[in-house]
Amino acid sequence: MLLIVTPNPALDLTYTVPRLRAHTAHRVASAAARAGGKGVNVARVLAALGRPALAVLPLGGPTGAAVAADLTTAGLPHLAVPVAGETRRTVAVVDPADATLFNEPGPELTAAEWRSVLDAVEARLPAAGALVLSGSLPPGCPADAYADLVARAAAHGVPTVLDADGPALSAALAAGPTVVKPNAAELRAAAGTGDVRAAAAALRERGAGAVVASLGPDGLYAATAEGGWRCEPPARVTGNPTGAGDAAVAALAAGLQAGAAWPAMLPDAVALSAAAVLAPLAGDFDRAAYLRFRSAARARPIPAPRPAD
Amino acid sequence: MLLIVTPNPALDLTYTVPRLRAHTAHRVASAAARAGGKGVNVARVLAALGRPALAVLPLGGPTGAAVAADLTTAGLPHLAVPVAGETRRTVAVVDPADATLFNEPGPELTAAEWRSVLDAVEARLPAAGALVLSGSLPPGCPADAYADLVARAAAHGVPTVLDADGPALSAALAAGPTVVKPNAAELRAAAGTGDVRAAAAALRERGAGAVVASLGPDGLYAATAEGGWRCEPPARVTGNPTGAGDAAVAALAAGLQAGAAWPAMLPDAVALSAAAVLAPLAGDFDRAAYLRFRSAARARPIPAPRPAD
Numbered sequence: 001m002l003l004i005v006t007p008n009p010a011l012d013l014t015y016t017v018p019r020l021r022a023h024t025a026h027r028v029a030s031a032a033a034r035a036g037g038k039g040v041n042v043a044r045v046l047a048a049l050g051r052p053a054l055a056v057l058p059l060g061g062p063t064g065a066a067v068a069a070d071l072t073t074a075g076l077p078h079l080a081v082p083v084a085g086e087t088r089r090t091v092a093v094v095d096p097a098d099a100t101l102f103n104e105p106g107p108e109l110t111a112a113e114w115r116s117v118l119d120a121v122e123a124r125l126p127a128a129g130a131l132v133l134s135g136s137l138p139p140g141c142p143a144d145a146y147a148d149l150v151a152r153a154a155a156h157g158v159p160t161v162l163d164a165d166g167p168a169l170s171a172a173l174a175a176g177p178t179v180v181k182p183n184a185a186e187l188r189a190a191a192g193t194g195d196v197r198a199a200a201a202a203l204r205e206r207g208a209g210a211v212v213a214s215l216g217p218d219g220l221y222a223a224t225a226e227g228g229w230r231c232e233p234p235a236r237v238t239g240n241p242t243g244a245g246d247a248a249v250a251a252l253a254a255g256l257q258a259g260a261a262w263p264a265m266l267p268d269a270v271a272l273s274a275a276a277v278l279a280p281l282a283g284d285f286d287r288a289a290y291l292r293f294r295s296a297a298r299a300r301p302i303p304a305p306r307p308a309d
Numbered sequence: 310m311l312l313i314v315t316p317n318p319a320l321d322l323t324y325t326v327p328r329l330r331a332h333t334a335h336r337v338a339s340a341a342a343r344a345g346g347k348g349v350n351v352a353r354v355l356a357a358l359g360r361p362a363l364a365v366l367p368l369g370g371p372t373g374a375a376v377a378a379d380l381t382t383a384g385l386p387h388l389a390v391p392v393a394g395e396t397r398r399t400v401a402v403v404d405p406a407d408a409t410l411f412n413e414p415g416p417e418l419t420a421a422e423w424r425s426v427l428d429a430v431e432a433r434l435p436a437a438g439a440l441v442l443s444g445s446l447p448p449g450c451p452a453d454a455y456a457d458l459v460a461r462a463a464a465h466g467v468p469t470v471l472d473a474d475g476p477a478l479s480a481a482l483a484a485g486p487t488v489v490k491p492n493a494a495e496l497r498a499a500a501g502t503g504d505v506r507a508a509a510a511a512l513r514e515r516g517a518g519a520v521v522a523s524l525g526p527d528g529l530y531a532a533t534a535e536g537g538w539r540c541e542p543p544a545r546v547t548g549n550p551t552g553a554g555d556a557a558v559a560a561l562a563a564g565l566q567a568g569a570a571w572p573a574m575l576p577d578a579v580a581l582s583a584a585a586v587l588a589p590l591a592g593d594f595d596r597a598a599y600l601r602f603r604s605a606a607r608a609r610p611i612p613a614p615r616p617a618d
Contacts, residue, residue, distance in 0.1 A: 013398070015411050022329045023407035031397070031413040062378070066371040088340075089322070091400055093411060098332035102324050102402060104340045 002046055002053040002253050003128040003158075005121055005149060006039025008106040008138040009057045010090045011066050012282070020095045035070040036090060036282065038135035038163055041246035042253070043076050044283030045272065051254050054079060056120050058138070060107055061086025081120055083113045092242075099242075108140035121149060125156040129257030132249060133172075134163045143167045150175035159256040163249045165189065173207040178256060180208045181249050187213045196221055197228065197305040210262075212252060212269070214245045219270045219297075224262055228304050231266040233274035234296035237289075243282025248273040267297035311355055311362040311562050312437040312467075314430055314458060315348025317415040317447040318366045319399045320375050321591070329404045344379040345399060345591065347444035347472060350555035351562070352385050353592030354581065360563050363388060365429050367447070369416055370395025390429055392422045401551075408551075417449035430458060434465040438566030441558060442481075443472045452476045459484035468565040472558050474498065482516040487565060489517045490558055496522045505530055506537065506614040519571075521561060521578070523554045528579045528606075533571055537613050540575040542583035543605035546598075552591025557582040576606035 016030040039055060046053040055078040059068055064080070064087035071078045085107020093100045109117075125131065131153040133146050142148075146168050153160045159178035162169065165186035173180070180203060184196060191199030200211035200223035210224040219232040248269040255265035271293035278286035325339040348364060355362040364387040368377055373389070373396035380387045394416020402409045418426075434440065440462040442455050451457075455477050462469045468487035471478065474495035482489070489512060493505060500508030509520035509532035519533040528541035557578040564574035580602035587595035 013400075015400075015413070017411070020331045022331060022409050025410040025412065028411050028413050033395075062371040062375040065374075069371070086342075091322075091324075091411070100331050101334040102326070102337050102400070103334065104324070104337050 001124075001127050002051060002130050002132060002257060003121065003124055004039045004043050004046075004053055004055045004132040004134065005117070006037040006055060006057040006134055007117065007141060007145065008088065008136045009035065009037035009040055009059065009067055010088045010104070010106070011063045011070075012036030013089055013091045015091060015093045017093060017095050020093055020100055033066065033070070034281070035067040035074070035076075038246050038249075039132060040071070040076070041243045041283035042132055042134055042250045043078070044074065045247050045250035045276070045285060046254065047074075047076055048285065048287075049250070049254065053077065054124060056081065056117065056124070058083040058109060058113060058117055059087050060084055063087040063089055079120055079124075081113065081116045083107060083109055085109070106136070106138040109138050110140065114141055114145065118148065118152070122152055125153060125158055128153075128156070128158045130253045131158050131160045132163075132253045133160060133177075134246065134249060136164070137168045144171045146172035147175040150177045161249055161253045161256065163245065173203060176207045176209060178209045179212055179252055180210075181212045181214060181245065181252065183214045183245060184216070187211070195305065197223065201305055212248070212266075214248055214273065216241065220248065220266055220273075222262060222266055222299075223304065226262055228302045229262055229266055229299040230302050231270045231297055231299040233270050234293050235274070237274045237277045239277040240280055240282070241277050243279075243284070244273045244276045246282065247276035247285055263299045266299040268294055270297045310433075310436050311360060311439050311441065311566060312430065312433055313348045313352050313355075313362055313364045313441040313443065314426070315346040315364060315366040315443055316426065316450060316454065317397065317445045318344065318346035318349055318368065318376055319397045319413070319415070320372045320379075321345030322398055322400045324400060324402045326402060326404050329402050329409055342375065342379070343590070344376040344383070344385075347555050347558075348441060349380070349385070350552045350592035351441055351443055351559045352387070353383065354556050354559035354585070354594060355563065356383075356385055357594065357596075358559070358563065362386065363433060365390065365426065365433070367392040367418060367422060367426055368396050369393055372396040372398055388429055388433075390422065390425045392416060392418055394418070415445070415447040418447050419449065423450055423454065427457065427461070431461055434462060434467055437462070437465070437467045439562045440467050440469045441472070441562045442469060442486075443555065443558060445473070446477045453480045455481035456484040459486045470558055470562045470565065472554065482512060485516045485518060487518045488521055488561055489519075490521045490523060490554065490561065492523045492554060493525070496520070504614070506532065510614055521557070521575075523557055523582065525550065529557065529575055529582075531571060531575055531608075532613065535571055537611045538571055538575055538608040539611050540579045540606060540608040542579050543602050544583070546583045546586045548586040549589055549591070550586050552588075552593070553582045553585045555591065556585035556594055572608045575608040577603055579606045
């Protein structure tokens with residue numbers, strides 16, 4: 001079983017409008033609501049792959065109830081930790097040109113509420129094949145929240161995949177997450193250098209077992225104890241990139257659980273990520289494209305950067 | 310007791326952002342949620358004036374539950390008619406320049422659900438001093454829904470104030486609403502003429518007892534059986550015009566219930582409307598400004614248009 005923690009889940013609202021015009025009123029032609037947050041997208045992908053997974057997430061208020069109801073409707077096993085604050089919403093206003101996003105900050109968790117999340121995870125770690133930690137930390141959550149979870153997983157011998165940025169990422173490195181999956185901008189910000197290979201090496205020096213950087217249309221770069229790899233998608237894809245990184249995280253978690261080697265895991269992650277771009281909603285992917293991409297993608301060993309790079 | 314029907318209520322979300330930039334992601338600095346819809350704003354104003362009022366509204370799903378919870382928190386007496394569809398949201402994204410609005414269409418009501426709303430209103434009409442009908446009709450609601458309610462109120466000798474536009478307004482005129490309160494654009498659209506006095510006269514010919522047109526910063530124009538009036542706010546106000554028309558409706562309903570004459574009712578409506586502009590949230594008003602404006606505002610008789618106008 002894969003265990004997925006989403007500390008700051010959301011009800012994702014998608015509004016379709018003919019054209020977004022600032023400072024005017026819009027009648028929303030179509031409004032869709034579904035459970036969201038990066039970890040929820042990971043859970044959707046794993047469910048579609050037939051991989052047993054449990055999503056652990058704090059939920060509160062009517063918006064939290066709506067998230068729980070949607071998870072149930074979608075058939076996604078979840079463990080909701082009740083919290084007093086109301087779960088946040090995100091609003092994506094989609095017009096033919098692009099999406100405009102509004103992300104609520106989320107409710108502040110009390111120390112006791114966060115401890116309840118930790119306890120829920122701790123209790124399930126003995127049965128977990130991997131632990132996924134995804135997305136932003138809610139207000140009030142300690143900055144070392146992910147570090148704590150990584151250490152608990154390590155104590156049970158459970159590998160971790162961490163997808164976060166900023167202080168949540170930086171504070172977790174010393175605890176030794178098995179894999180961190182920043183995108184290029186997050187990686188550069190965390191390492192303070194513009195070179196992806198040098199930045200990945202820096203994060204490994206600070207404690208990450210492996211760094212898998214998602215490079216958008218250029219695929220993945222992985223810095224690991226077994227060496228460096230590049231893996232590009234076998235075809236250029238256009239569509240909705242939201243959720244593509246979450247699909248890669250799902251593949252990495254499934255690979256870690258199965259004990260797969262990097263040259264097998266990376267093409268799978270690249271293929272799933274590219275297939276997710278082809279699906280209009282985050283958490284979904286184009287199954288036929290995934291299988292096609294997976295058989296065509298290849299991980300290419302590349303040398304680690306020299307210290308002078 | 311004043312009876313207020315809001316057929317298509319909403320949970321109004323207000324997002325404050327430093328600057329709205331289309332096709333980018335925004336971290337929402339502050340997110341507020343409260344019960345909304347034009348009738349709910351009317352109910353808030355009446356409650357603040359100490360006028361007993363009951364809001365009747367269909368509510369469904371988690372968003373409907375959030376609306377009901379907020380009405381309870383705000384101390385607004387309400388009768389929620391349960392419906393299967395989920396109550397809509399509106400999102401107002403506010404930056405220093407202005408607000409950008411996204412209005413969900415609302416749930417489709419079944420014929421049985423709409424009949425439940427009618428039954429709830431019918432049962433309370435014998436005790437009502439006036440009936441307020443405010444805002445858009447939800448999808449699936451018959452176009453003559455307001456006409457039906459106006460006729461039922463008339464059968465009980467209860468005066469009606471109707472604030473709607475488009476087909477909902479047009480279809481209700483023949484039933485003889487006591488007062489209709491369009492804004493200038495809605496009035497022109499309903500009458501098919503650009504002249505406010507001629508348009509108001511046309512709506513009276515089609516059945517409205519009186520037409521009170523809200524003209525934004527220019528106040529009100531009233532066409533009534535006792536003649537025409539103009540009433541301007543005694544001071545120019547700047548602020549949030551959302552809810553100003555609802556404040557006018559609240560004043561008109563309270564005036565009808567009290568049997569007030571037009572020269573008393575119109576200054577009250579103009580003063581309350583201008584005081585609402587000074588309050589940041591729809592449904593609120595600046596009490597000191599209201600009292601000041603009310604003592605200074607005067608209704609000025611003006612001649613009805615000649616047929617040649």
